[in-house]
């Protein structure tokens with residue numbers, strides 16, 4: 163592993179701390195999305211602090227002197243073998259080298275011990291002793307080296323809280339006993355998913371319950387269903403379904419499926435076909451706040467399918483301990499294309515037309531920011547790619563469309579020129595050469611009468627391939643030299659340019675906040691171009707007033723093309739107090755603007771009001 167660690171002299175404490183404090187809490191280091199394997203100590207010890215994500219928080223806290231060196235801290239530092247797997251993962255997502263932090267953490271602890279520093283041993287109290295009697299000694303702790311990884315994320319709206327205890331139960335019975343114990347002691351608790359909560363829902367001064375040990379997945383293929391425990395991440399479930407020839411509807415790859423469905427409801431480009439909110443599951447099991455067990459199919463179960471269009475109390479009604487989901491069939495002729503548009507209006511018309519006619523499986527209008535940050539392996543190349551798509555190619559909006567051969571034929575019949583799978587691969591791999599490619603300028607002249615008509619020329623794909631093929635090695639040229647061989651191999655894998663695979667597993671979406679984290683303003687609303695443009699102008703004005711980068715995110719048509727899910731993003735630096743103040747003001751104003759439009763139109767639902775009602779019935783959410 164030594165080759166992965168740059169010389170210590172090259173890494174000042176400030177540089178290392180900067181990396182540690184830039185972790186996005188996406189938990190991509192907790193899933194094996196690159197085939198490198200996952201941090202071994204994390205898999206074994208399970209607490210977040212044993213994964214790279216938690217080690218980043220731990221190092222930052224030690225370097226800033228907010229927690230002491232404790233027993234667990236020494237254990238955590240020792241358990242890292244500097245294998246470097248987290249470098250591959252984090253570099254892919256965020257262009258960062260966490261192993262520098264891991265090395266610094268080990269060095270910090272060794273230096274402290276060598277200088278005779280005392281190891282702090284937190285004492286057990288009555289509550290901790292009782293928690294340990296339920297889950298076993300290892301799985302409940304009040305050690306600050308563990309607790310630190312559960313005390314904050316990037317949400318700019320909430321006050322972070324350091325929990326007094328972290329507990330990792332492994333069964334329904336254990337969860338039930340813990341709830342009863344905490345209720346008796348009047349100790350607050352929350353359940354945490356895999357990393358970030360954009361709504362600040364995962365903090366408690368009492369107990370954080372981490373359900374990551376509960377990773378059971380049970381397939382019932384004869385009934386086309388799969389039951390997933392609360393510790394199962396989307397990527398893992400999707401991988402298991404794929405092995406059996408199915409697809410499940412999941413969202414962000416590292417998101418825990420149960421948490422994702424229950425908090426805000428799960429959304430993806432496949433929502434066009436598979437739906438939203440309660441469409442996404444067959445049944446779900448819960449432990450109530452009184453410790454009792456129920457499933458949604460029980461006659462006496464509380465009505466969790468209802469929806470109240472107001473900010474809910476930020477407390478979940480019950481703890482979801484499993485969801486049963488549908489296994490969707492996959493045909494062997496599924497393919498992805500990108501349909502370019504010069505304006506949002508035209509892209510919306512196309513997306514609505516397809517969804518209304520039930521053409522295609524997954525549809526998403528993507529803006530330049532999404533496309534460029536997804537495609538480019540580095541921030542530098544992403545900036546160039548944005549320019550290429552929006553200015554050089556004149557494609558500020560691209561509709562991602564996935565369908566079988568009949569759906570793709572329908573799009574061709576609709577007369578829409580498109581970037582097909584082969585051209586997408588050519589453009590992705592030849593991205594570094596596009597910026598200086600003079601022949602791109604000729605394309606506009608070639609299609610003056612009809613935008614993008616050159617895409618219909620049978621030979622265009624071959625010509626582009628010939629022009630760009632020799633530049634594919636440049637795709638990795640900005641990557642740290644020691645990591646380059648791995649990334650050269652990675653980007654030559656077929657799935658990395660396969661639009662169906664990329665949209666099914668969604669690993670590229672983790673790059674979206676590579677430059678800066680963002681607050682996503684997400685709404686359900688009718689596909690009404692003038693309404694969307696009007697609101698978008700208002701959101702843009704607010705962000706610009708507060709000097710915040712802001713971008714159109716995506717729009718996916720749902721509900722047979724009547725409505726859509728729309729994301730607009732405000733970016734901010736979570737380590738800059740001025741930008742935190744700005745984002746707080748801007749999101750407050752944006753929320754008020756969206757409330758005003760909701761009131762005026764009666765047709766807009768904001769996802770911030772769905773929080774903790776994610777399993778509601780679609781009809782209650784959209785129609786009432």
Ligand code: SF4
Pocket residue numbers: 200201202203204213214217241242243244245246247248249260261264
């Ligand atoms: S370098 Fe350390 S923290 Fe990173 S994956 Fe390897 S063992 Fe885990």
